[in-house]
Amino acid sequence: MSRLSAIVVVLLLLPWASTVTAEADSRHDDTRPGPVLVIGDSLSADYGFERGRGWVSLLAExxxxxxxxxxVVNAAISGDTTRSGRARLPRALEEQQPSVVIIQLGGNDGLRGLDLGEAQANLAAMIEVSQAAGAQVLLAGVRLPPNYGRPYIEAFAAMYAELAETHQVALVPRILAGVGEREDLMQPDGIHPTADAQPVILDNLWPALIPLLTHSARE
Incomplete structure (x- = not known):
C-alpha cells in the first residue's frame, strides 16, 4: 500500500469521539466570560495517546x-470534516455560549482531496455563525504533505489566509509547525502528533489566542 493510500485509510477509519470537556463543568455564570470552544478533528481529540494529555487540556491548565x-470545551471529533463540523457547530454554540471559538478543521478535507471551494464555504459559515453568536474566532490550519502537488497545497494554504482576511479573525496557518518535520514527535502513521508534541502545538496557538482571551475578558 502506498503512503498516500495508507493516509487516507487511517483517516477514514478514525473513531468518532464523543465531546469532552477539559473541565468537569463547562457551564459559566454571568460574572465570568463564556468558555473557549474547540471544534476540530483528531489533531485536537487526543488521538493515539492517553486522553487528557492533548493540547486542549494543556490549554485549560x-x-x-x-x-x-x-x-475549555473540547468538541473535537476524530475524522471530522468541515461539512460535519459546520452541521454540529450551531448546537454547540447554543449549549456552550462560548466567548472564543477555535476552529481546527479542514485537514481531512484536504487529505481526502475534497473540493476546496466547499471546504472554504463551510469554514466561512462556521466563522460567521460563531461571530453572530458573539464569539471571537481563531482559525487553525495545517499543511498538506508534498505528494498532493503544489497547486492543491498552495490553494489549500491560501484558503485559510483568505478566510482570516475576509472575516477579520485570528489565524494560525500551521498548528503543527515544528512538529510535522520531526519523526520523534509524530506517530507511526506520519499524520498524528504524539503526546510529547502537544506542548509545541499549544505554543503555536497561544500567541494568537492571548489577545482574544484578554479582549473577551473585558466584555
Missing part, C-alpha cells in the same frame, strides 16, 4: 495559570 477563569 495554561489559561488557569495566566488568570483566565473560564472553561
Amino acid at each position: 495554561r489559561m488557569r495559570e495566566h488568570g483566565h477563569d473560564r472553561a
Whole structure:
C-alpha cells in the first residue's frame, strides 16, 4: 500500500469521539466570560495517546495559570470534516455560549482531496455563525504533505489566509509547525502528533489566542 493510500485509510477509519470537556463543568455564570470552544478533528481529540494529555487540556491548565477563569470545551471529533463540523457547530454554540471559538478543521478535507471551494464555504459559515453568536474566532490550519502537488497545497494554504482576511479573525496557518518535520514527535502513521508534541502545538496557538482571551475578558 502506498503512503498516500495508507493516509487516507487511517483517516477514514478514525473513531468518532464523543465531546469532552477539559473541565468537569463547562457551564459559566454571568460574572465570568463564556468558555473557549474547540471544534476540530483528531489533531485536537487526543488521538493515539492517553486522553487528557492533548493540547486542549494543556490549554485549560495554561489559561488557569495566566488568570483566565473560564472553561475549555473540547468538541473535537476524530475524522471530522468541515461539512460535519459546520452541521454540529450551531448546537454547540447554543449549549456552550462560548466567548472564543477555535476552529481546527479542514485537514481531512484536504487529505481526502475534497473540493476546496466547499471546504472554504463551510469554514466561512462556521466563522460567521460563531461571530453572530458573539464569539471571537481563531482559525487553525495545517499543511498538506508534498505528494498532493503544489497547486492543491498552495490553494489549500491560501484558503485559510483568505478566510482570516475576509472575516477579520485570528489565524494560525500551521498548528503543527515544528512538529510535522520531526519523526520523534509524530506517530507511526506520519499524520498524528504524539503526546510529547502537544506542548509545541499549544505554543503555536497561544500567541494568537492571548489577545482574544484578554479582549473577551473585558466584555
